[in-house]
Amino acid sequence: xxxxxxxxxxxxxxxxxxxxxxxxxxxxxxxxxxxxxxxxxxxxxxxxxxxxxxxxxxxxxxxxxxxxxxxxxxxxxxxxxxxxxxxxxxxxxxxxxxxxxxxxxxxxxxxxxxxxxxxxxxxxxxxxxxxxxxxxxxxxxxxxxxxxxxxxxxxxxxxxxxxxxxxxxxxxxxxxxxxxxxxxxxxxxxxxxxxxxxxxxxxxxxxxxxxxxxxxxxxxxxxxxxxxxxxxxxxxxxxxxxxxxxxxxxxxxxxxxxxxxxxxxxxxxxxxxxxxxxxxxxxxxxxxxxxxxxxxxxxxxxxxxxxxxxxxxxxxxxxxxxxxxxxxxxxxxxxxxxxxxxxxxxxxxxxxxxxxxxxxxxxxxxxxxxxxxxxxxxxxxxxxxxxxxxxxxxxxxxxxxxxxxxxxxxxxxxxxxxxxxxxxxxxxxxxxxxxxxxxxxxxxxxxxxxxxxx
Ligand code: GDP
Ligand code: GDP
Numbered sequence: 001x002x003x004x005x006x007x008x009x010x011x012x013x014x015x016x017x018x019x020x021x022x023x024x025x026x027x028x029x030x031x032x033x034x035x036x037x038x039x040x041x042x043x044x045x046x047x048x049x050x051x052x053x054x055x056x057x058x059x060x061x062x063x064x065x066x067x068x069x070x071x072x073x074x075x076x077x078x079x080x081x082x083x084x085x086x087x088x089x090x091x092x093x094x095x096x097x098x099x100x101x102x103x104x105x106x107x108x109x110x111x112x113x114x115x116x117x118x119x120x121x122x123x124x125x126x127x128x129x130x131x132x133x134x135x136x137x138x139x140x141x142x143x144x145x146x147x148x149x150x151x152x153x154x155x156x157x158x159x160x161x162x163x164x165x166x167x168x169x170x171x172x173x174x175x176x177x178x179x180x181x182x183x184x185x186x187x188x189x190x191x192x193x194x195x196x197x198x199x200x201x202x203x204x205x206x207x208x209x210x211x212x213x214x215x216x217x218x219x220x221x222x223x224x225x226x227x228x229x230x231x232x233x234x235x236x237x238x239x240x241x242x243x244x245x246x247x248x249x250x251x252x253x254x255x256x257x258x259x260x261x262x263x264x265x266x267x268x269x270x271x272x273x274x275x276x277x278x279x280x281x282x283x284x285x286x287x288x289x290x291x292x293x294x295x296x297x298x299x300x301x302x303x304x305x306x307x308x309x310x311x312x313x314x315x316x317x318x319x320x321x322x323x324x325x326x327x328x329x330x331x332x333x334x335x336x337x338x339x340x341x342x343x344x345x346x347x348x349x350x351x352x353x354x355x356x357x358x359x360x361x362x363x364x365x366x367x368x369x370x371x372x373x374x375x376x377x378x379x380x381x382x383x384x385x386x387x388x389x390x391x392x393x394x395x396x397x398x399x400x401x402x403x404x405x406x407x408x409x410x411x412x413x414x415x416x417x418x419x420x421x422x423x424x425x426x427x428x429x430x431x432x433x434x435x436x437x438x439x440x441x442x443x444x445x446x447x448x449x450x451x452x453x454x
Pocket of ligand 1: 010011012013014015016017018019120121122123146147148149150
């Protein structure tokens with residue numbers, strides 16, 4: 001099903017791309033400082049609550065003399081609107097109502113698409129609402145006071161916006177969960193696949209590299225449909241010669257890309273090798289959910305301490321997957337093999353999860369209370385203003401701070417740990433973006449426009 005499209009319109013420099021940046025997971029959209037820089041229409045994906053939609057920034061609607069809505073520009077905007085389920089007209093609250101805003105609004109009133117007015121640059125809580133009130137006269141309903149830079153008001157706007165979109169398709173769960181079985185040759189991937197499926201789908205062989213091709217297998221477990229993306233035994237690229245095997249490696253890397261969740265298979269007899277670490281790195285970098293499966297458990301000589309000690313040792317070499325659950329299996333006896341599914345399902349759920357801004361900030365406040373951000377010798381203190389989840393798959397958070405440079409690795413890791421402790425996210429990587437730029441922008445704007453900020 002095609003995603004609904006939301007068109008963002010407005011005259012140049014009102015903050016459209018800043019707004020789009022805030023909505024969308026990728027931070028590609030570039031903020032221009034010169035008024036009137038036109039851009040090609042570009043689509044980006046956005047998520048809000050259960051809604052998934054595309055945002056198209058129409059670029060600045062440029063005017064001949066700041067009021068005349070040129071026909072060719074109108075045509076461009078018309079094209080963008082034709083496919084849109086809703087539109088957001090962005091205006092500049094600090095600058096106030098302009099003739100250009102009025103002519104865009106006048107035109108929009110005759111379009112079939114529902115429109116919301118976003119009055120941007122309203123970061124001042126006292127003045128914001130009165131700044132926004134001025135835009136009632138556009139005749140497009142209640143104007144929303146927002147600050148694209150700080151995020152204030154955008155949640156409320158989005159809550160309204162998604163009510164204008166066609167309902168989200170029921171349950172992402174109806175889509176099969178794509179699961180990639182990843183691991184270096186001979187760890188037991190195809191044996192596991194056989195044990196899982198209960199039939200000889202893949203040929204098991206003690207010789208390396210017999211399973212060359214990726215085979216997708218669909219099955220049902222845990223009331224879900226799963227697609228297992230079998231891999232051809234990923235080998236280190238360097239040790240591979242260009243032959244059929246090379247393409248196998250490529251396809252395995254693609255399997256990581258295609259997957260929702262990766263099952264990283266480790267050989268219990270070998271422990272975590274360098275190749276395993278490399279694969280783990282690819283999974284983490286790819287932002288995939290992950291379950292670590294330690295296979296050939298039957299072949300390990302055990303005493304009562306083994307499992308605990310072994311997990312500790314393995315984890316110390318897989319520290320960048322410390323969020324991933326670990327399961328000890330035997331493809332040979334079938335022990336715990338079906339246990340992969342509940343763990344993978346939980347990991348996928350966490351991978352897709354969204355947390356409200358208020359909950360994120362409760363956790364951040366708590367973290368700040370326990371440990372203040374570092375200060376420089378000169379006495380400059382790091383300040384963390386607030387954070388918000390900007391994307392899922394994997395869950396990604398933007399943290400707004402005075403200056404990211406004041407936050408060293410130790411403190412960043414601390415905040416990440418606190419977020420995990422407070423919010424969970426077991427089985428999925430999370431991303432934190434430390435942003436301080438808006439602060440400088442606001443200061444620059446203040447200098448430029450002489451407008452007072454708090
Ligand atoms: P566009 O041309 O409409 O896409 O506008 P941009 O997103 O490029 O933003 C234009 C200028 O407005 C940039 O200098 C931004 O930093 C600034 N800006 C954007 N959003 C806000 C906001 O919420 N508050 C303030 N004070 N400035 C903003
Ligand atoms: P792949 O290359 O990762 O697909 O590994 P295979 O599934 O082909 O297994 C490689 C070798 O390990 C074969 O000789 C299997 O019989 C053996 N093997 C796989 N799983 C287990 C297990 O759980 N226990 C034991 N003891 N051997 C296993």
